[in-house]
Each structure stands twice: as C-alpha cells, then as structure tokens.
Amino acid sequence: xxxxxxxxxxxxxxxxxxxxxxxxxxxxxxxSIAIFLFAIVSIVVLxxxxxDYKAIQRQWLAIQNNxxxxxxxxxxxxxxxxxxxxxxxxxSYNTQYIAIILLDGAMTNxxxxxxxxxxxxxxxxxxVGIANSDESYQSYMQYVQSHLIKWICNGKQDIQQDxxxxxxxxxxxxxxxxxxxxxxDRS
Amino acid sequence: xxxxxxIHTGICITDKRIVGVTAHIENKTMIITDALELGxxxxxxxxxxxxxxxxxxxxxxxxxxxxxxxxxxxSTFDPxxxxxxxxxxxxxxGVFSFAENEFEIDACKREYxxxxxxxxxxxxxxxxxxxxxxxxxxxxAPVDIIDCWPIPVTYGLLYRSGTITGIVxxxxxxxxxxxxxxxxxxxxxxxxxxxxxxxxxxxxxxLQGFGVEEIQGIHFxxxxxxxxxxxxxxxxxxxxxxxxxxxPMVFLGRGKTRCHLGELxxxxxxxxxxxxxxxxxxxx
Numbered sequence: 001x002x003x004x005x006x007x008x009x010x011x012x013x014x015x016x017x018x019x020x021x022x023x024x025x026x027x028x029x030x031x032s033i034a035i036f037l038f039a040i041v042s043i044v045v046l047x048x049x050x051x052d053y054k055a056i057q058r059q060w061l062a063i064q065n066n067x068x069x070x071x072x073x074x075x076x077x078x079x080x081x082x083x084x085x086x087x088x089x090x091x092s093y094n095t096q097y098i099a100i101i102l103l104d105g106a107m108t109n110x111x112x113x114x115x116x117x118x119x120x121x122x123x124x125x126x127x128v129g130i131a132n133s134d135e136s137y138q139s140y141m142q143y144v145q146s147h148l149i150k151w152i153c154n155g156k157q158d159i160q161q162d163x164x165x166x167x168x169x170x171x172x173x174x175x176x177x178x179x180x181x182x183x184x185d186r187s
Numbered sequence: 188x189x190x191x192x193x194i195h196t197g198i199c200i201t202d203k204r205i206v207g208v209t210a211h212i213e214n215k216t217m218i219i220t221d222a223l224e225l226g227x228x229x230x231x232x233x234x235x236x237x238x239x240x241x242x243x244x245x246x247x248x249x250x251x252x253x254x255x256x257x258x259x260x261x262s263t264f265d266p267x268x269x270x271x272x273x274x275x276x277x278x279x280x281g282v283f284s285f286a287e288n289e290f291e292i293d294a295c296k297r298e299y300x301x302x303x304x305x306x307x308x309x310x311x312x313x314x315x316x317x318x319x320x321x322x323x324x325x326x327x328a329p330v331d332i333i334d335c336w337p338i339p340v341t342y343g344l345l346y347r348s349g350t351i352t353g354i355v356x357x358x359x360x361x362x363x364x365x366x367x368x369x370x371x372x373x374x375x376x377x378x379x380x381x382x383x384x385x386x387x388x389x390x391x392x393x394l395q396g397f398g399v400e401e402i403q404g405i406h407f408x409x410x411x412x413x414x415x416x417x418x419x420x421x422x423x424x425x426x427x428x429x430x431x432x433x434x435p436m437v438f439l440g441r442g443k444t445r446c447h448l449g450e451l452x453x454x455x456x457x458x459x460x461x462x463x464x465x466x467x468x469x470x471x
Binding site: 006009010011012015016020 | 309328338368467
C-alpha cells in the first residue's frame with residue numbers, strides 16, 4: 001500500500017540539496033582542489049609538450065632545408081627506384097632459367113651453335129649467336145622455343161656465303177597473355 | 188546478522204516551544220530513546236538553529252511539522268491526462284482564504300472506491316514556511332519531511348482512518364476528521380458539548396462516504412485553559428466515541444522522562460518521527 005499512497009511534504013528539493021552540499025562541503029572542497037591541481041598539471045604538461053613539438057618541428061625543418069640532406073634524399077630516391085626496377089624485373093621473369101635454356105640449347109647441338117652475347121632487358125632478352133649450318137640454327141631455335149613455352153622467340157639469321165656459318169639474332173619476350181597474367185598476379 | 192537501526196527525529200514547532208523525539212523501530216514497536224524541548228524565543232528560523240545546535244543529533248535525519256496557518260481542501264479528478272500543477276493553477280480560485288501569492292500548495296492523491304480519485308490539497312502560509320526552510324538551511328539539519336499541520340498527530344495512532352482530532356484554538360474548537368492519513372473535512376465550532384456533538388455527527392456522515400461507518404476515536408488537545416464545564420463536555424464526548432490507541436511504543440532514557448503522551452506537540456513529534464521511520468504506509 002505504501003507505494004500507492006502519497007503524503008504531503010513541503011520540503012522543496014533545493015533545500016534538501018543545499019543541506020546535502022553543506023554536509024559534504026569539505027569533501028567537495030578537497031575534490032575541487034584536487035581537480036584544480038590536476039588541471040594545472042595537465043596544462044603545464046600540455047604546454048611543455050607543445051614546446052617540445054615546436055622544437056622538434058624547427059629541427060626537422062632545418063634538416064629539410066639542409067643541402068646535404070636534400071642530396072642524400074635524392075640519392076636515396078634514385079636508389080629506391082633502382083631497387084624497385086630490379087625487383088620488378090626479377091619478378092617478371094627468371095633470367096637464370098632463360099640463360100640456362102639458351103646455353104643448354106647450344107650445348108645439345110654438340111658445338112654447332114655458339115652463343116656470343118645475351119642481353120636481358122625489361123621486356124625480355126636478345127641474343128647473338130653463330131650456327132655452323134642452317135639445320136643447326138633451326139634445331140637450336142626449335143629447342144629454345146620448345147623449352148620456353150610461355151615465350152615468343154623470333155630469330156633472324158644471316159648466312160655467310162664464304163664460310164657457310166650463320167650469324168643469328170634472336171629476340172624473346174613473354175607472350176602477351178602470360179605477361180599480363182604475371183602482372184595481374186603481382187598486383 | 189544484526190541489521191543497522193534506522194534512527195529518525197521528529198520535531199514539532201509551536202508558538203510556545205519546540206519539541207523533538209528520536210526513535211527507531213524494533214520488533215514492530217517504536218522505541219523512543221531521546222527527547223528535548225526548548226522554549227520559543229525568536230522567529231522560527233533562529234529557534235530551529237538553536238534547537239538543532241542544542242539537540243546534538245548523532246545519527247539519522249529529521250522530519251518537521253510547525254504550527255503554521257494551514258488550510259486543506261479536497262476535490263475529485265479524472266486521472267486521464269491529469270496534471271496537478273495545471274489543476275492547481277486553474278481550480279483554486281476562492282478555495283483558500285489566503286491572499287494571492289501568500290501561500291504554497293502541496294497535493295496528494297487517494298482512490299476510493301475503485302476508480303474514483305480524490306485530490307487532497309494543503310495550503311500553508313508562505314512567509315512562515317520560508318522562515319522554516321531558512322532555519323533548516325541555516326542549521327544544515329538533514330531534514331527529510333516538512334509535514335502540514337496537524338496531520339502528524341494521527342501518525343502516532345493505531346487506527347488513523349475514522350479518527351477525529353479536536354484542537355482548542357483561540358476561535359474555538361477546530362475539528363479534523365481523518366481518513367487514510369488525509370483530512371476529508373474540518374470545521375471550527377464553539378467549545379461546548381452541543382456544538383461539538385452536532386459537528387461530530389456531520390463529520391461522521393462525511394466518513395461514511397469514505398467507507399468508515401462510525402467514528403473510531405476522538406482526541407482533544409489544548410484543553411487545559413477550558414472551564415470545568417467545557418472539560419466535562421469533552422470528557423463525555425470522549426467516553427461516547429472512545430479514544431484511539433497509540434501505536435506500540437516504548438520510552439527509554441530522556442524519552443521516558445520528558446515525553447508526555449496526550450500533549451499536542453509531543454504527539455505531533457512522535458507522529459512525524461513515525462512517518463520519518465516509514466512506519467506510516469506499511470500496514471500500521
């Protein structure tokens with residue numbers, strides 16, 4: 001029944017709160033002082049931190065404007081680009097594998113094919129070699145093409161009329177489809 | 188495990204003195220452990236500060252009732268979308284005899300019978316009430332309740348519905364009839380057997396409207412200055428209607444030597460202490 005009833009009470013809330021505040025005023029003072037001190041310490045720490053930040057910023061700007069630093073940065077950037085390119089190339093195709101195939105092809109021809117020069121580029125490779133005969137050249141081309149399935153190899157021979165040797169030039173590059181595949185895989 | 192006792196002090200302020208009793212409840216009995224009375228010397232605010240300083244209360248909180256000019260009124264209401272503040276704002280013209288802005292109102296609701304709602308209003312003199320509040324703030328006393336005069340006199344009674352309180356005032360005998368801890372009707376009559384008897388019959392009819400068939404008991408206060416004839420009339424009426432018992436209470440320590448049951452301010456102080464102890468409204 002107590003909850004359903006209500007009784008007169010002329011004591012307003014503000015009087016109750018006033019008395020309560022008066023009762024706990026020393027606690028309130030102590031807590032207020034503690035909060036004030038904490039705020040002061042926080043502000044001092046903030047100011048110190050800001051000053052440190054400004055000093056570091058000045059130092060950073062001085063380093064940025066230093067000529068030696070700029071030179072070193074440029075060198076570093078170029079080095080980074082070089083490393084990046086090298087890494088890209090390494091990942092696009094395996095030069096060691098191709099070199100082995102090209103050399104292995106020459107060896108399987110029993111000395112009929114001699115390799116003079118191999119150059120690896122970003123797009124692929126190009127080589128210059130000498131074959132004893134057209135058959136040796138054709139056999140070598142067939143060997144290389146059969147082992148580098150994902151590559152397109154284009155050869156061009158120049159037959160020496162006087163000696164019968166064939167100087168040939170071969171360019172190889174990854175097939176378009178495989179190349180884009182490799183790029184996609186990298187990305 | 189022994190539970191901690193809740194201690195409460197009830198204070199009654201009249202024109203002559205301030206009395207206070209400290210009590211707690213044990214085994215459904217009100218144990219009055221301390222009591223103090225102090226004569227009035229100044230305004231309420233200053234006297235309250237003096238009393239609180241003199242009382243040296245160690246624990247618990249206070250509840251107060253003061254002999255401030257108070258008027259009560261009753262009205263029915265429809266609980267659907269009912270707002271007490273709006274009701275008070277628009278429906279109180281001419282209800283109370285106070286001048287405008289010279290009183291403060293508090294309200295409480297009752298339901299009887301089921302789905303019939305009554306709003307009981309009490310208006311108290313603003314100036315006196317402000318002084319009382321100033322006294323509380325100056326003394327920093329932990330006060331929970333300021334009740335309105337003279338409702339707490341019934342809180343010390345065992346059966347509060349159907350009880351009639353009569354206080355001899357300068358203008359005559361002021362009679363209140365109580366139902367569910369609110370006054371459903373009050374009137375002032377001349378202090379003689381015939382007039383009071385007639386008024387009691389009217390008050391009994393009012394009680395019957397609230398489901399109480401007959402007056403349960405009657406208490407008259409401030410009868411010391413009456414003539415012998417008037418005292419005899421009042422005694423006769425008390426014999427006819429009987430007197431309501433007090434709630435079970437035990438007086439200890441200073442409470443035993445100072446408290447006087449049957450005196451208006453002591454009964455008020457005990458009653459308001461009982462309310463502060465949440466005795467009222469818990470089936471007693």
